[in-house]
Amino acid sequence: MVTVVHENLEDTDAKMSARDVSVYYGDKKAIDEVSIDIPTRYVTAFIGPSGCGKSTFLRTLNRMNDTIPSARVEGDIMLDGEDIYKSGMDVVQLRARVGMVFQKPNPFPKSIYENIAYGPKIHGLAEGKDELDAVVEKSLRRAGLWEEVKDRLQDSGTALSGGQQQRLCIARAIAVDPEVILMDEPCSALDPIATAKIEELIDELNGRYAIVIVTHSMQQAARVSQRTAFFHLGKMVEYGRTSDIFTNPLEQRTQDYITGRYG
Amino acid sequence: MVTVVHENLEDTDAKMSARDVSVYYGDKKAIDEVSIDIPTRYVTAFIGPSGCGKSTFLRTLNRMNDTIPSARVEGDIMLDGEDIYKSGMDVVQLRARVGMVFQKPNPFPKSIYENIAYGPKIHGLAEGKDELDAVVEKSLRRAGLWEEVKDRLQDSGTALSGGQQQRLCIARAIAVDPEVILMDEPCSALDPIATAKIEELIDELNGRYAIVIVTHSMQQAARVSQRTAFFHLGKMVEYGRTSDIFTNPLEQRTQDYITGRYG
Amino acid sequence: MSEHIAPTRTPAFEARLKKRYAAEKRFRSLGLAAIVFSVAVLVYLLGTMTLNGIGGFQRAELEVPIDFTQAGLSADPATMDSPQALQSLQGQGLPEVVQYFAQESLGEAGAEELGAQAWRDVAQAIIDDPSIVRGQETFWLPASADLASGYSGEGSQDLQALAAELDAAGKIDKNFDAGFFSRADATNPQQVGIWGALKGSMLTMIVTLLLAFPIGVLAALYLEEYAPKNRWTDLIELSINNLAAVPSIIFGLLGLAVFLTLFPNLRSAPVIGGMTLALMTMPVIVIAGRNAIKAVPPSIRDGALAVGASPVQVVFHHVLPLALPGILTGTIIGMARALGETAPLLMIGMRAFVASPPDGFTSPATVLPMQIFLWSDEIDRGFVERTSAAIIVLLLFLLLMNGLAIYLRNKFEKKW
Amino acid sequence: MSLTILLLLALGLGLAGWLAARARAWTFRKASPTGRLASLPSYHAWYVALWIVLPVLVFIAIWSAVAPGLVTQSVLAAPAADQLPAFGFQRQTILNEARAVATGAAQGVFNPLAREFVEPYREALSFYNWIGIAATLVIAFLGGAFAFLRLKPDFTARTRVERIVMAILLGASLVAILTTIGIFVSLVFETLRFFGMVNPIDFLFGTHWAPDPMSNPENPDATRYGAIPLFWGTLFIGAIIAMIVAIPLGLMSAVYLTQYANPRLRAWVKPTLEILAGVPTVVYGYFAALTIAPAIRDLAVDLGASNPSSESALAAGLVMGVMIIPFVSSMADDSIAAVPQSMRDGSLAMGATTNETIRRVLVPAALPGIVAGVMLAISRAIGETMIVVMAASTAANLSANPLDSMTTVTVQIVAMLTGEGSFDHPATLSAFALGFVLFMVTLGLNFIALRVVKRFREAYE
Amino acid sequence: DNSAGGGSREQIKAVGSSTVFPFSKAVSEAFARGTQFASPIIESTGTGGGMKLFCAGVGAETPDIANASRRMKASEFETCQTNGVTDIIEVQVGLDGIALASSKGGIMMNLTPKMVYEALAASPYGGEQTTKTWADVDPSLPAEPILVYGPPSTSGTRDALKELILEAGCKTDEATKALKETDEDRYDQVCTEVRSDGAYVDQGEQDNLIVQKIEGNPNAVGIFGYSYLEENLDKVQGLPMNGVDPTYENISSFEYPGARPLFMYVKKAHLDAIPGLKEFLGQWAGMWGKDGPLAKIGLVANPDDAAAAANAAVTEYTTLDGSELK
Ligand SMILES: Nc1ncnc2c1ncn2[C@@H]1O[C@H](COP(=O)(O)OP(=O)(O)OP(=O)(O)O)[C@@H](O)[C@H]1O
Ligand SMILES: Nc1ncnc2c1ncn2[C@@H]1O[C@H](COP(=O)(O)OP(=O)(O)OP(=O)(O)O)[C@@H](O)[C@H]1O
Ligand SMILES: [Mg+2]
Ligand SMILES: [Mg+2]
Numbered sequence A, B: 001m002v003t004v005v006h007e008n009l010e011d012t013d014a015k016m017s018a019r020d021v022s023v024y025y026g027d028k029k030a031i032d033e034v035s036i037d038i039p040t041r042y043v044t045a046f047i048g049p050s051g052c053g054k055s056t057f058l059r060t061l062n063r064m065n066d067t068i069p070s071a072r073v074e075g076d077i078m079l080d081g082e083d084i085y086k087s088g089m090d091v092v093q094l095r096a097r098v099g100m101v102f103q104k105p106n107p108f109p110k111s112i113y114e115n116i117a118y119g120p121k122i123h124g125l126a127e128g129k130d131e132l133d134a135v136v137e138k139s140l141r142r143a144g145l146w147e148e149v150k151d152r153l154q155d156s157g158t159a160l161s162g163g164q165q166q167r168l169c170i171a172r173a174i175a176v177d178p179e180v181i182l183m184d185e186p187c188s189a190l191d192p193i194a195t196a197k198i199e200e201l202i203d204e205l206n207g208r209y210a211i212v213i214v215t216h217s218m219q220q221a222a223r224v225s226q227r228t229a230f231f232h233l234g235k236m237v238e239y240g241r242t243s244d245i246f247t248n249p250l251e252q253r254t255q256d257y258i259t260g261r262y263g
Numbered sequence C: 001m002s003e004h005i006a007p008t009r010t011p012a013f014e015a016r017l018k019k020r021y022a023a024e025k026r027f028r029s030l031g032l033a034a035i036v037f038s039v040a041v042l043v044y045l046l047g048t049m050t051l052n053g054i055g056g057f058q059r060a061e062l063e064v065p066i067d068f069t070q071a072g073l074s075a076d077p078a079t080m081d082s083p084q085a086l087q088s089l090q091g092q093g094l095p096e097v098v099q100y101f102a103q104e105s106l107g108e109a110g111a112e113e114l115g116a117q118a119w120r121d122v123a124q125a126i127i128d129d130p131s132i133v134r135g136q137e138t139f140w141l142p143a144s145a146d147l148a149s150g151y152s153g154e155g156s157q158d159l160q161a162l163a164a165e166l167d168a169a170g171k172i173d174k175n176f177d178a179g180f181f182s183r184a185d186a187t188n189p190q191q192v193g194i195w196g197a198l199k200g201s202m203l204t205m206i207v208t209l210l211l212a213f214p215i216g217v218l219a220a221l222y223l224e225e226y227a228p229k230n231r232w233t234d235l236i237e238l239s240i241n242n243l244a245a246v247p248s249i250i251f252g253l254l255g256l257a258v259f260l261t262l263f264p265n266l267r268s269a270p271v272i273g274g275m276t277l278a279l280m281t282m283p284v285i286v287i288a289g290r291n292a293i294k295a296v297p298p299s300i301r302d303g304a305l306a307v308g309a310s311p312v313q314v315v316f317h318h319v320l321p322l323a324l325p326g327i328l329t330g331t332i333i334g335m336a337r338a339l340g341e342t343a344p345l346l347m348i349g350m351r352a353f354v355a356s357p358p359d360g361f362t363s364p365a366t367v368l369p370m371q372i373f374l375w376s377d378e379i380d381r382g383f384v385e386r387t388s389a390a391i392i393v394l395l396l397f398l399l400l401m402n403g404l405a406i407y408l409r410n411k412f413e414k415k416w
Numbered sequence D: 001m002s003l004t005i006l007l008l009l010a011l012g013l014g015l016a017g018w019l020a021a022r023a024r025a026w027t028f029r030k031a032s033p034t035g036r037l038a039s040l041p042s043y044h045a046w047y048v049a050l051w052i053v054l055p056v057l058v059f060i061a062i063w064s065a066v067a068p069g070l071v072t073q074s075v076l077a078a079p080a081a082d083q084l085p086a087f088g089f090q091r092q093t094i095l096n097e098a099r100a101v102a103t104g105a106a107q108g109v110f111n112p113l114a115r116e117f118v119e120p121y122r123e124a125l126s127f128y129n130w131i132g133i134a135a136t137l138v139i140a141f142l143g144g145a146f147a148f149l150r151l152k153p154d155f156t157a158r159t160r161v162e163r164i165v166m167a168i169l170l171g172a173s174l175v176a177i178l179t180t181i182g183i184f185v186s187l188v189f190e191t192l193r194f195f196g197m198v199n200p201i202d203f204l205f206g207t208h209w210a211p212d213p214m215s216n217p218e219n220p221d222a223t224r225y226g227a228i229p230l231f232w233g234t235l236f237i238g239a240i241i242a243m244i245v246a247i248p249l250g251l252m253s254a255v256y257l258t259q260y261a262n263p264r265l266r267a268w269v270k271p272t273l274e275i276l277a278g279v280p281t282v283v284y285g286y287f288a289a290l291t292i293a294p295a296i297r298d299l300a301v302d303l304g305a306s307n308p309s310s311e312s313a314l315a316a317g318l319v320m321g322v323m324i325i326p327f328v329s330s331m332a333d334d335s336i337a338a339v340p341q342s343m344r345d346g347s348l349a350m351g352a353t354t355n356e357t358i359r360r361v362l363v364p365a366a367l368p369g370i371v372a373g374v375m376l377a378i379s380r381a382i383g384e385t386m387i388v389v390m391a392a393s394t395a396a397n398l399s400a401n402p403l404d405s406m407t408t409v410t411v412q413i414v415a416m417l418t419g420e421g422s423f424d425h426p427a428t429l430s431a432f433a434l435g436f437v438l439f440m441v442t443l444g445l446n447f448i449a450l451r452v453v454k455r456f457r458e459a460y461e
Numbered sequence E: 001d002n003s004a005g006g007g008s009r010e011q012i013k014a015v016g017s018s019t020v021f022p023f024s025k026a027v028s029e030a031f032a033r034g035t036q037f038a039s040p041i042i043e044s045t046g047t048g049g050g051m052k053l054f055c056a057g058v059g060a061e062t063p064d065i066a067n068a069s070r071r072m073k074a075s076e077f078e079t080c081q082t083n084g085v086t087d088i089i090e091v092q093v094g095l096d097g098i099a100l101a102s103s104k105g106g107i108m109m110n111l112t113p114k115m116v117y118e119a120l121a122a123s124p125y126g127g128e129q130t131t132k133t134w135a136d137v138d139p140s141l142p143a144e145p146i147l148v149y150g151p152p153s154t155s156g157t158r159d160a161l162k163e164l165i166l167e168a169g170c171k172t173d174e175a176t177k178a179l180k181e182t183d184e185d186r187y188d189q190v191c192t193e194v195r196s197d198g199a200y201v202d203q204g205e206q207d208n209l210i211v212q213k214i215e216g217n218p219n220a221v222g223i224f225g226y227s228y229l230e231e232n233l234d235k236v237q238g239l240p241m242n243g244v245d246p247t248y249e250n251i252s253s254f255e256y257p258g259a260r261p262l263f264m265y266v267k268k269a270h271l272d273a274i275p276g277l278k279e280f281l282g283q284w285a286g287m288w289g290k291d292g293p294l295a296k297i298g299l300v301a302n303p304d305d306a307a308a309a310a311n312a313a314v315t316e317y318t319t320l321d322g323s324e325l326k
């Protein structure tokens, strides 16, 4: 294994773990033999220069890569010890368990209520209107959005501000009670104030879900995560406690990156 | 004037100077009363969080804003003391004098040779094939691309790698012998190695042209520029020697930005 | 939280999942069925047209061996070159000669059913090669329309019987009729050809192309590249989009009221048809052109502007060349539509019997789809197959044009 | 003949001006210390060439309208002119014959009198030809000299040439407006005449359509001009039956092609479907009349209908629906493709299956575009002519039974304009009123559809 | 080569009736073949459309000939006069029988105009139309539902149907006949309006389709031009009227009631201006005889007196004075 993994990580139990995962787009190898354990209780940050494969790897974790025809995954990825790429694996169920939030907020062009209720409805998680109302409220509360939108649940989700939209998307992911939440640069399209709100939210969700966040801002990684993985040119270079990676990186490339030598 | 301008800048003579420039998109003010002198011999960097108006301001400097119907410019911008927004100003000539390189490399889908030769041709800068060949070679040499492409000048410009394309675009700008070169995040679409090459190139061009570079990487600004202007929410907050801005900012907002508090 | 079982892992969830997958499967098959059905209809349409039309390229012909040595015709090569050759042969009694040998070969009743103009084929053969009058020659000459339908098992009993009799003797046969591609309209299905209509279509299309293409491309460039956003350009835009959807027959009314009032002596002429169809095709080209122009990335314009190109130079040096394949694709599709158009031409005099191919843009003509429409209304049943044959020809042209458009689209599909 | 000569002359002069101006600009350039001109030499060249060619073209246009009159006049001065018949047409024929011989377009004459005029014609033609050529030369020289004298090193020839180019571009885009006005004008006068004879209320709301082109045009029976059955037939065939075929098939095809089909299948199937829209309507008409209509009739007989019509609305509507499928599918395809990928990703990431994503997210999001597409398809269907002319009947029945025969607006336009009635009869004029209504309806449909599409596009831009 | 803006034309141009169209085509074809003149252009515009073009004026841009399946109307004649088309030669080129027919082996009836009128009128004699079967019309007829495919109101054939059969049937009722004097509009309506409840199916201009229709339905009756009957005798049978079969002889002798004259109107002013126009009229005369080629394709030759008049018209170029037009 080329990756430098810091030694002091054994205390955590892995919610998901990847072993020698490579991802190809056609003939091009975008991820090269990455192995990592995603801990259950912490926020894990993926950092690295543009194009190094952070998003690609993140999307292997709930098989969103399946939607790209040219993409192909090698190696094993386990969720609670179960290989998610095994044949017969149910993608629908997997994605309900491993939620995802994208770089650009992408609420459905429906009402706020419908946005949240969508997941529970298609999965049949709530029976009747009352139960659904309760799920919607709970999710919006958890996403810290309830107070702001409770009077206009029937407004369109796209009428919200960017930061609210992103929180709506997080609430939508929460609504189906996932075990893991993947976030791909959730703040990069937001202004500083909205960014701060999302970071706050991640702090609050921390502990309840396993959270993986891709970010291009090292400061953000430092602020919100407990574990950091540094990717470079499709390889995972270094993985460890966030505090260690930022203060005491073991690899020269990591050091160079976090001090702004490139990227 | 709200901008904090460091005191020790008098030694430089201004190639371009802006006075109380505001830019509107429709009713929205994107640039708010910015005044700045762009020195003849140095590289000036514009930094600031996303959406603060760096690109907008840069594009006022060679009137590329004219192509956006809703954009409107107030205030004066001088090139060698001549107001470039005065009526009767020949925009075509202005743009030949103030060249521009964009964020995404945008070579024409023509041969490498044609890419470079285009400017000299339309401006009538070269007579006959020989002279044109010479101009093409000189420009490619200056852009540090000659050795890599001299054997395939007839290949399409789009067949080059991203970094080469960007250098081709710089060579294209150089070919019409401009006085100022504006660069809008020229490396943000490039990998670290290509980025390093472009930075090297900027270093070499420094002194021959007045160069203005927008960058989102503070490290890059620190590496390549001698002057730095920090923009925030459409205002220019602080302007001074790069070394001063990074080590000794006078404004709290600048301080917060360069230490990664936001953005 | 550890004892909490996620709702997405309950058996109830999994049971529902089964149903959802079944629904997925059904939906998908519905989609496939829609496509299969549409394609099947197309295949059926093309298939029936082809089956009906194949026979239209043939005609029933009668065998007539002629022994010219007995006929005593003189075919001096010099006279045979002159325009009067036909008259000369007629004067020498060629029709009677043909009639005589027809009676010899086919009998009284059979000769009766030799097309009245059959001798012209013989005359043409002599004109082409005067030396044959010194020998014997066997001709296959067109049967009368009635006998031809008798031969295909329709029409009067008598003629069906006669056809059967001649068939038994091997004296009647369906032969490929090359003349179908070189003759013009006629009243006798045995004598018709599509060249007149085809030529009319070509002349009309040339006019359409010459008008619609430049105007369409220039208008598209203006609207996409230069037009300021104001009420005027909105109006232009609305009228173009609307014209693209205005029923074609309305264009016919326009041609009738405007063009034929201005140029009454050009009624039925390809130039008027072409102008009318050009108005119809122009918006199609504008819309396709605008899409193609829009697809040229703005970064290329920026690049050119930034080295000091003027807006006109940007467009003519960069945008237009890059958009051209797209514009051409749109143009071909628009032209294909114009080529198949009938309704507007009904209004401007092209529903006409034109027995000779038009010799210019201003001489009266008809067009291929109109010829199909006219033949479909013919009394004589020999026209049924001929109509389908003409349809095949028209469809071939259209398939060719569509194919070309697809080829262009694929070949120049640019990814910037 | 002389027209081509003049045109060639104009082009030649233009070319000469072009070359001269370019050479001149080069000398400026050689002389200039910077080696830079305000404009490239080729723009100087174009400037001069345009100044030569455009005035000459204007002259030629005027000349070719005036000259024949002058020629005729001088020919009529010939002594034989007394023998010419007074009747203009006949006289013109003789003169034209003479002219044809004089120009060599014809060999001999049909009317002997024409022979007298061949020689005068020859003389007049050559005389006026020379005049035309001389005038062309003078004009070209004047224009060219004017332009040439303006050339200077700092002359902004490019701006001026480009201004002309822009004027041409603007002119091209105005053709569309002119066409629209042309359509409006060519319909509105006859329509008003019709409404002068038949009250618009009776026309628009009457339910009995049986114009009698043979009746006395003076006082038409307005009760026979109720167009509701036509509107109904048009809607029933074009907007109901055709759409019942086209919408589900088109929509499902689009969904399958965009969401399920692999790219290779898509690359084949899409153009294949487009062929359906490319088949000429006269072929569909023939197909409908010969194959589909009898089949439907037979089917109806088998189903026990006592007296089914063979021009059923169903036959025309079905075939029209098939023709419209690619319309709907490509509009739906575009609209679905315009829904950002992030919507689809968002839904799939929630654990939705593909069809749930399509039905609950993509189609609702694309709905405005799809609806607009359907409206455009409807406007196409209700304006369709040949299919209904060939396969629908001319009987105006107000019925909801698809097996009944019905007629449409377009069928009646064709029937009335190619029928038996005299031309100022209200029955004939009603064709224009029908055309006008059709035009306004499609205009309205398009207007709404385009606005919907625009809104919809903006929502994602 | 018409850049000189002069009005002359090489080919003869004829417009008008779709009924005369096939005959006109045949003449044109023979003319082109037999002479050195350019092949005439025959356009099928319908009689009314043809008259409009014809009466627009004299000169190269207007047609020389208008074919008509009815006589020129007084109003059209007036338009012609005001536009300078003063001298018009009227030629009755022959007769078109309209025939009632059913498919071979299908329904066979001996009809009278009265029966047809009663079966098809919208309101027979002003009363309500109640007949459903032929037997309702007349007990001698079969008890089959009435189903008639016929020409649309815009066609000349329909006009003939109204004039020759419906009106004739209608006039058998004295009261209705009297109406003609008192209230002509009412008379027209009662006598010529066709029922629209589905028993009469308006069949568009495509007479071919009518043949196919009745071929497929043994109980259906079709009404179309005699030429279509003649061409399709293997499939359909003519129905006798007043006991007379629709045969060539019976139509030509007017014994079969459904015969109507077909016309051609020629501009006298064009005779000398258009090369070959006179010869073209001669060509017509050579072809419209009893055993002529036009008869073969369904034109019924004029009865002798009319034939003489027609021959005179194309040789002496007598013009129409318009006073007896309606
Ligand atoms: N759909 C695709 N097809 C082919 N190549 C792809 C595709 N998506 C990404 N790539 C390539 O895979 C590599 C990794 O891309 P990825 O998007 O995972 O990088 P990233 O680290 O997320 O970058 P960023 O910070 O810009 O989002 C890049 O080189 C990219 O060009
Ligand atoms: N064409 C436009 N029309 C309207 N608003 C615009 C337009 N272009 C930019 N803006 C707005 O103007 C503001 C400044 O944008 P600008 O692109 O100059 O920012 P920037 O500093 O270059 O950001 P980035 O780092 O993301 O490139 C932003 O709020 C942006 O939304
Ligand atoms: Mg990414
Ligand atoms: Mg920017």
Ligand SMILES: O=P([O-])([O-])[O-]
Pocket (backbone or CB within 6 Å): D418, D419, D420, E016, E017, E018, E019, E020, E045, E046, E047, E048, E068, E069, E154, E155, E156, E157
């Ligand atoms: O075309 P017609 O006037 O004979 O119906």
